[in-house]
Amino acid sequence: MTDYDVIVVGCGPAGLMACEELAKKGINALGIDKKPRLDRNIRSASGFCFLDQPFMNETIRMESTGNKTRYHYTDSGFTIDYSAPMEGIYHSHMFSDTGKHWQASTRKKPFYNIFDPDHWISDRYKCAVENGAEFLPGTLVLKAKQSPGRVEITVRTNGKNRTLTCKKLIASDGLSSRVARSIKANQNRTNYGTGAHLEYEMTDVDCTYDRGDMFFFGAKNFGGRAGALIMIPSPNGKNAYRVLTMSVLPASNGTDILEYFINEGPYAHWFKKSKIIDRSGALVELMTPMITPYVGNILFVGDSAAWAECLYQCATMAGYKAAEFTDMELNGGKGFDEYSKWWQDHFEWIKNPKKMADYGKRIFLPRFFTVEELDFLFDLAEKNPIVVDEAEASPFDFAAMVFHHFMAMPEVPEYLKQRMQEVIDADQAKVATVIGKVQKA
Numbered sequence: 001m002t003d004y005d006v007i008v009v010g011c012g013p014a015g016l017m018a019c020e021e022l023a024k025k026g027i028n029a030l031g032i033d034k035k036p037r038l039d040r041n042i043r044s045a046s047g048f049c050f051l052d053q054p055f056m057n058e059t060i061r062m063e064s065t066g067n068k069t070r071y072h073y074t075d076s077g078f079t080i081d082y083s084a085p086m087e088g089i090y091h092s093h094m095f096s097d098t099g100k101h102w103q104a105s106t107r108k109k110p111f112y113n114i115f116d117p118d119h120w121i122s123d124r125y126k127c128a129v130e131n132g133a134e135f136l137p138g139t140l141v142l143k144a145k146q147s148p149g150r151v152e153i154t155v156r157t158n159g160k161n162r163t164l165t166c167k168k169l170i171a172s173d174g175l176s177s178r179v180a181r182s183i184k185a186n187q188n189r190t191n192y193g194t195g196a197h198l199e200y201e202m203t204d205v206d207c208t209y210d211r212g213d214m215f216f217f218g219a220k221n222f223g224g225r226a227g228a229l230i231m232i233p234s235p236n237g238k239n240a241y242r243v244l245t246m247s248v249l250p251a252s253n254g255t256d257i258l259e260y261f262i263n264e265g266p267y268a269h270w271f272k273k274s275k276i277i278d279r280s281g282a283l284v285e286l287m288t289p290m291i292t293p294y295v296g297n298i299l300f301v302g303d304s305a306a307w308a309e310c311l312y313q314c315a316t317m318a319g320y321k322a323a324e325f326t327d328m329e330l331n332g333g334k335g336f337d338e339y340s341k342w343w344q345d346h347f348e349w350i351k352n353p354k355k356m357a358d359y360g361k362r363i364f365l366p367r368f369f370t371v372e373e374l375d376f377l378f379d380l381a382e383k384n385p386i387v388v389d390e391a392e393a394s395p396f397d398f399a400a401m402v403f404h405h406f407m408a409m410p411e412v413p414e415y416l417k418q419r420m421q422e423v424i425d426a427d428q429a430k431v432a433t434v435i436g437k438v439q440k441a
């Protein structure tokens with residue numbers, strides 16, 4: 001006998017979706033999360049959403065229904081509702097160390113849409129509860145242990161420890177999964193280090209550029225500190241943005257960069273009248289993905305098994321599939337093997353490991369060029385702006401799209417074109433030699 005048939009550890013987008021689907025199937029399941037409120041997002045998650053284009057071998061068709069949006073997962077075969085409209089983003093900007101500006105625009109179809117992670121989480125939680133899902137919030141899962149046909153977890157609620165048991169465990173506890181560490185499931189993964197992120201959501205930002213994402217590079221923008229900063233339009237106001245830093249540890253680097261940027265840097269005047277409406281942070285441990293994301297009766301779902309991030313849209317899809325295949329496993333089928341095949345077939349960085357590198361190339365772009373080279377390229381881009389009708393600019397393809405644009409310009413010298421081709425071809429090991437040292441997990 002076990003307390004539950006299934007326990008879901010971690011109720012982010014993956015875990016909440018799994019709980020909702022398990023409840024719909026009438027499976028005796030419990031969702032556990034350390035957060036006291038499961039209808040709130042507290043971790044930085046900037047709001048990029050890639051719809052109406054193939055992404056992770058799924059195409060999510062967006063249907064606007066008044067003030068709401070319906071997402072049709074056309075490959076995985078399910079539909080969810082999001083209780084707010086989406087905003088398409090048609091412009092993308094980069095700013096060099098010396099203030100040079102680069103812009104790409106698309107006219108008919110947006111590069112991507114933006115959403116509010118808080119809305120997404122509260123919608124999924126509400127649906128799960130409406131379908132009868134059971135939750136245990138405010139509870140930290142400390143460790144997991146397996147014996148044949150059974151998983152035992154130690155949990156702590158209000159300072160008191162106890163154990164709970166289940167037949168199958170879905171570990172959707174995100175990056176740096178504690179469940180994975182407790183059963184040593186990360187031993188074959190390569191660790192490329194941990195980065196710190198800090199995000200302020202700000203309204204009334206007085207930015208005159210076309211509404212779009214903005215990448216800022218270079219020490220001058222950050223008072224001599226190393227790092228990068230992105231501004232992403234936020235759905236919470238016409239002039240609202242999420243301002244997000246990326247830096248090495250300690251996490252206080254992020255605070256220093258962000259505070260300098262909005263109070264003293266060359267663009268501080270944009271923020272004179274702005275208000276901070278939300279603050280969040282996150283540590284991101286970059287590990288190669290799990291290829292077979294289960295060990296015995298424990299299935300790793302969403303970011304717990306991923307390279308960097310599944311994003312909300314794909315973590316949700318992983319949660320849906322996890323419920324479907326856990327049901328099969330409970331009924332004596334090879335559900336976890338089937339989930340593994342689906343995982344390997346859909347997530348780009350498993351099918352083709354070079355995609356791990358492609359995912360970060362835009363952020364690391366300035367590391368491959370000198371300040372003078374970037375200025376030269378950005379000056380050229382000012383004369384030859386990138387304007388396309390439609391772009392499928394997923395995070396995997398964006399850097400290559402930019403480079404191909406420059407490589408087509410006769411003014412760009414051959415040695416720079418060669419460098420761009422090298423960056424396009426670089427795998428994660430090559431990128432890591434440029435950005436830092438590789439460590440073993």
Ligand SMILES: Cc1cc2nc3c(=O)[nH]c(=O)nc-3n(C[C@H](O)[C@H](O)[C@H](O)COP(=O)(O)OP(=O)(O)OC[C@H]3O[C@@H](n4cnc5c(N)ncnc54)[C@H](O)[C@@H]3O)c2cc1C
Nearest residue numbers: 010012013014034046047048141174302303310311312315
């Ligand atoms: C800086 C940053 C920017 C991002 N930008 C975007 C973006 O633009 N668009 C996008 O879609 N996604 C973005 N993401 C990624 C997105 O947040 C993740 O891919 C997504 O949240 C993964 O969902 P998940 O359910 O797998 O894990 P998570 O969302 O991490 O959920 C894990 C859950 O497990 C709980 N938990 C963890 N450990 C325990 C434990 N031991 N006991 C109990 N509970 C536990 C946590 O409280 C959490 O609720 C971003 C992430 C970061 C850090």
